[in-house]
Amino acid sequence: MKYQELVKTIVNNVGGKENINSVTHCVTRLRFKLKDEAKANTDTLKKTDGVITVMQSGGQYQVVIGNHVPDVYKELTEQTGITTNSEVNEDQSPKDKNIFNAFIDTVSSIFTPILSVLAATGMIKGLNAVLMSTGIIDNTSGTYLILQAAGDTLFYFFPIFLGYTAAKKFGVKPFVGMVLGGALVYPSLAPAAVTGAGTVEPLYSVFQGSLFESAIHLEFMGIPVILMSYASSVIPVIIAVYFASKVERPLEKFIPDVVKTFLVPFFTILIVVPVTFLLIGPIATWIGSILGAVTTAAYNLSPALAGILIGGLWQVFVMFGLHWGLIPIAINNLTVLGNDTLLVLGQATPFATAGVVLGVIIKTRNTKVRALAIPAFISSMFGISEPSLYGITLPRKKTFFATLFASAVGGLIMGLAGTKSYIIGGLGLFAFPAYINPETGIDAGFYGAVIGIATAFVLGLVLTLTIAYNPKIDSEEEQEDNLKPETIIDNVEIASPIEGEVMPLESISDTAFATGLLGKGVAIYPTKGEVIAIGDGVVTTLFPSKHAIGLTLDNGIELLIHVGMDTVNLNGKYFDSKVAQGDTVKKGQLLLTFDIEGIKSEGYSIETPVIITNSDQYLDVVEAETELAKKDFTLLTVIN
Structure with missing residues (x-):
């Protein structure tokens, strides 16, 4: 019960139950798939007791809890009734649909549920290895064999377990995914069983003289089947289940409801299993072999x-x-x-x-x-x-x-x-x-x-x-919560140097800025292509490409305005500086102009970080609660 209030706070600040598509957890994090991440109150969550931090990565909204995340997750599912979504979410924002985010989200969704058990069984295999290497048992003893069975079963039959988790991710019936994985490790179709460990002559060979030369021991409806060992494999079953998702959905639409329960899985399995053995399995295995060879070559280099x-x-x-x-x-x-x-x-x-x-x-x-x-x-x-x-x-x-x-x-x-x-x-x-x-x-x-x-x-x-x-x-x-109000002196309000829409710094695409490694601040999506001095000071940095300008104000605050992401590649195109490095400037002076539409036409984002680069010299840099930045609006407050 001690996590009830924490869970209520988390749910309220991720936009409420109605904003949650699904949620799962790993070792330390709650991993949400939100309908609209903009509705989440990230700053509030970061300051919540019991929350370590918040990360937005791979299309997931991750609330880092710590080692007791399973207990928090259990309380959350009991309060909301929400668990990992078994259907593919079609209402993700465009940001979440890029290839990289989709890949990371897919991999984490498939592997997260199984990693803890995989680690546990691996520890049993490790214990067995220690006992054997120290001479306490040998690899022919019953003790060794039973411990090895306990430790190796999950890894050997990995395709079955991945078939289940992949089915949950791709929206396939979970037991269909398990059948697909089980078919890959079916004993009678293992190469050693078919070939008699090399004693049975193949019918013929295919791809002779190439890297993919393979012996054929059986055919499916006259089509040669390249048998491979799929025990412990990863790639074949994931691709097979993804293919099954493309087969199952049309069947759901066209097969009458009265026979849908058994005919949909019947046709799905009937189609996907042969295609997997004929095509998906061999190609995926070759891809895996190439991937292993490339990894080894890079390491050996x-x-x-x-x-x-x-x-x-x-x-x-x-x-x-x-x-x-x-x-x-x-x-x-x-x-x-x-x-x-x-x-x-x-x-x-x-x-x-x-x-x-x-x-x-x-x-x-x-x-x-x-x-x-x-x-x-x-x-x-x-x-x-x-x-x-x-x-x-x-x-x-x-x-x-x-x-x-x-x-x-x-x-x-x-x-x-x-x-x-x-x-x-x-x-x-x-x-x-x-x-x-x-x-x-x-x-x-x-x-x-x-x-x-x-x-x-x-x-x-x-x-x-x-x-x-x-x-x-x-x-x-020096802790803020121990300071008396009268001891927080000389707080400095920083006006916005650019007009536009205010965005959290962590929401931008550049990780160096988003993680705060370069300083605290915010980002602005400009609506006007001008950068104005927000106080008296000196231009300490002006990049030759004119896309970024740094000021040291008379009060010691160091401010960096970086217009757009990767706009250094424009080499000054669409930018016009009104000052030079080393110039003394006055509050309200025009420093830089830029062509918003021109920059966007070249394919560059115009999200602009405004950061205090020496923020580590201050107690804190606090963002103003405003969605729009205009002239003389307070954007940041620097607390001494």
């Missing part, structure tokens, strides 16, 4: 560079949901190659985060920060770093960059050591068994994982204790 990039950027991938695009590739690599070198390089990240957060716990004098940091530290040690990311490291910036650096070093060491994962195992401390080679046991790759992770943890801790964290920023007397 420079394991060290791969470790730096994946390790150093993994936290950023998680922030924006980009890691969902890598998970199917890693699972595909395990299926095709027997190991993965992709996700493993990011596994130092939660430990680097834990080291940084431990440093904050040691140094901070703020009891509230310590109370938040301790559970976040424990969570990071077990592989869940979002509470640390959004609650501790990211708001303090330097600690966030310390995490990225320590993670990159950990990834570098693991890359140089050739660390691989051989199972989808647990997270954090529970992931170590996944690095044990099932053939050779504990090898250099395993030691590389231990050394890389330990180095990332220690480096994150040392950086925080030395240069990455100043506890004064969190001291009790």
